[in-house]
Amino acid sequence: MELSKGINTLIRSEGRNNSTIRKTTIESGVQQFAEGSALIQTGKTRVLCTATIENGVPRFLKNSGQGWLTAEYSMLPRSTTTRTPRESSLGKIKGRTSEIQRLIGRSLRQIIDLTIIGEKTITIDCDVLQADGGTRTASITGAYVALYEAIIKQIRSKSLIQNPLKQAIAATSVGIIDHEIIVDLNYQEDSNADVDFNIVMTDDFQFVELQGTAEKAAFSKSELDTMLDKSSEAINQLFSIQKESINKIKN
Numbered sequence: 001m002e003l004s005k006g007i008n009t010l011i012r013s014e015g016r017n018n019s020t021i022r023k024t025t026i027e028s029g030v031q032q033f034a035e036g037s038a039l040i041q042t043g044k045t046r047v048l049c050t051a052t053i054e055n056g057v058p059r060f061l062k063n064s065g066q067g068w069l070t071a072e073y074s075m076l077p078r079s080t081t082t083r084t085p086r087e088s089s090l091g092k093i094k095g096r097t098s099e100i101q102r103l104i105g106r107s108l109r110q111i112i113d114l115t116i117i118g119e120k121t122i123t124i125d126c127d128v129l130q131a132d133g134g135t136r137t138a139s140i141t142g143a144y145v146a147l148y149e150a151i152i153k154q155i156r157s158k159s160l161i162q163n164p165l166k167q168a169i170a171a172t173s174v175g176i177i178d179h180e181i182i183v184d185l186n187y188q189e190d191s192n193a194d195v196d197f198n199i200v201m202t203d204d205f206q207f208v209e210l211q212g213t214a215e216k217a218a219f220s221k222s223e224l225d226t227m228l229d230k231s232s233e234a235i236n237q238l239f240s241i242q243k244e245s246i247n248k249i250k251n
Contacts, residue, residue, distance in 0.1 A: 013043065013186055021172065021184040021234050022134075026145050026245040036150030038245065040142030043186055044132035049142040051150035052123045067117035071104035071124040073097055073139060079131045100136045101126075103209065107140050107169055107200045108147060110208050116164035117154075122147065133187035137171035137198055141238050144169050145245050152249055168203040170238040174231040176219060181226050183234040195219045199231040203239050 014022060022043030031037035036051035057068045074097065077083045087093050104124060112122075124147065126139035147165070154160040173185045175193035182189065190196060197212035207228075219227075 012182065012189070016184075018180055018182040019230055019233060021237050022186065024141075024238065024241050026142055026241055028145050028149050028245045028249050034146075034150075035153055036146040036148065038142045038145035038149070040138050040145075042134060042138050042141075042184070044130060045134050045138050045186075046129040047135060047138045047142050048125075048127045048129055049139060049146040050125045051143070051146040052125070053117075053150055053154060054121050054123070055119070057119045057121055061119065063119075065115065065119065067114040067120045067122065069105060069109050069112060069114065069122040069124065071101045071108065071126065071143070073101040073104060073126045073128075073136070075128040075131060075135070079128045100139070103136060103198075103200075103211070104139055104143060107171070107208050108143060111144075111165060111167040111169045111202060112147070113164040113166060116162050117160065122150070131187070133185050133190045134173050137173055137200075140169065140171040140200060141242065145242055145249075148246055149249050168239055168242055169200065169208065170203075170235045170242060171198060171200040171209075172231055172234045172238065173198050174227045174234070176217075176223065176227070181223065181230055183230050195223070195227075197227055197231070199228070199235065201232065201235050205232055205236075 024042040027039045029037060030039045031050055034050040035053045038049045040047050061068055075084060077086060104126060108124060124143045126143055128135045151163060151165055155163060172183055174183045174197045175185050176195040177193050193215055194217040195214050199210060200208040
């Protein structure tokens, strides 16, 4: 990564300034057989998100009248520069995978009223086709569109009489490199970050999750406040992209 002296001189991919997200697209309805699906591309990161709705709930919810939403996440073997073995072949799920899929599930459960869907389970699958940083945040942002499509199909088929979705949700990363605060870090930026955060928010700008750490240097409260402000602005850009995709579903 090239760094030059002075303020706001970080040279970023795609000629971005510090507050601009990578070029992002979300294409809905990319899988014929899934109730809902979306392919999100942000920079070089690409994630296929699907939503499946099935009858039945986990044992702890049986006879409660309430549904459930869960998520699974995986990186395809050649989503990175060298082949990563499938976790099924290793016989166990890695800690990172478990953490990310729990984050996706927690995030989406915040914006859906599961009492409305009855005793059904919604499974969100996020498969990383290509990874260049921000796979977990892209998964959440894309998964919302897949979930929205699945719910709309249920309403159109009269399997649901009421929309259980309360809000939209999206996520991005924010960090500090060489004393500069930047949003939507790619892999190279993430690897060089002094501070790294993942931010999940609803479209009324309520925080759902903050995941952050000082990788190489501590940060101040004022820097934290600025990171939260910049991530809110970045996520607002993502909400606009989500709306464009959702409008196609509505039509």
